Amino acid sequence: MxxxxxxxxxxxxxxxxxxxxxxxxxxxxxxxxxxxxxxxxxxxxxxxxxxxxxxxxxxxxxxxxxxxxxxxxxxxxxxxxxxxxxxxxxxxxxxQVRGFLPSLHLNLADDHRRLGNTDLAHEHLTLARHLVAQLPDDPYGEMIRGGIRHVTEALGRGFVGHLPAER
Incomplete structure (x- = not known):
């Protein structure tokens, strides 16, 4: 209304x-x-x-x-x-609902990474990467893209748990 x-x-x-x-x-x-x-x-x-x-x-x-x-x-x-x-x-x-999806899948990817569930982390990260193309090149979109890079790098290094900059 x-x-x-x-x-x-x-x-x-x-x-x-x-x-x-x-x-x-x-x-x-x-x-x-x-x-x-x-x-x-x-x-x-x-x-x-x-x-x-x-x-x-x-x-x-x-x-x-x-x-x-x-x-x-x-x-x-x-x-x-x-x-x-x-x-x-x-x-x-x-x-738009689809605009929420990259962030939600990114969060799930990072949760699973920190818990050592690397297969699930990769699955959610793949979804986030695919869906982020729908986001504009604005500060929010860049924040999500940066998060995807961050989690991708951590997974690539085999890092499980909180990274030093986290909490």
Whole structure:
């Protein structure tokens, strides 16, 4: 639904997700994780797909173990399967579901790399590489391309676990 300016109506859940993400960026990871976990419990496993995808995607980054991060990244990808372009564009007119895929597969590739699941890491990395061509040459696209290079190099060196620049 649009407001009088032709812009989508504010989404209070997405605003709460954004506020929690900001807490994490300011060093308050535990508070951010607790806030997002409580919000997930409110939304539920079958709540709005956009909310589930965004929340799980961000909650993955706040986990203390790679196993927990993988579980949340898998939830984000599962939620994306239920998300339509139309629903995403209710939040922001430029969003397309296919634009989320490179990042989600990149995250899964890195999770599996850190856990030593190199076959699964390569599978998700291949998908991310294929899908990244759909992203524009903008800062977001470059960030994902850089992440793909980073994980590719780590896998090529046979590196398992967190790299020195991680966490």
């Amino acid at each position: 649009d407001d009088n300016d032709g812009q989508p109506a504010p989404d209070p859940i997405m605003a709460r997700i954004g506020a929690a993400v900001e807490l994490g960026r300011t060093g308050q990871q535990t508070r951010a994780r607790d806030t997002l976990t409580a919000l997930w419990e409110q939304i539920g496993d079958d709540g709005d797909a956009l909310h589930r995808c965004a929340l799980a995607h961000h909650l993955a980054d706040l986990q203390e173990t790679t196993e927990a991060e993988l579980a949340w990244d898998e939830r984000a990808l599962a939620a994306l399967r239920d998300l339509s372009d139309e629903r995403a564009q209710e939040y922001h007119h430029s969003l």
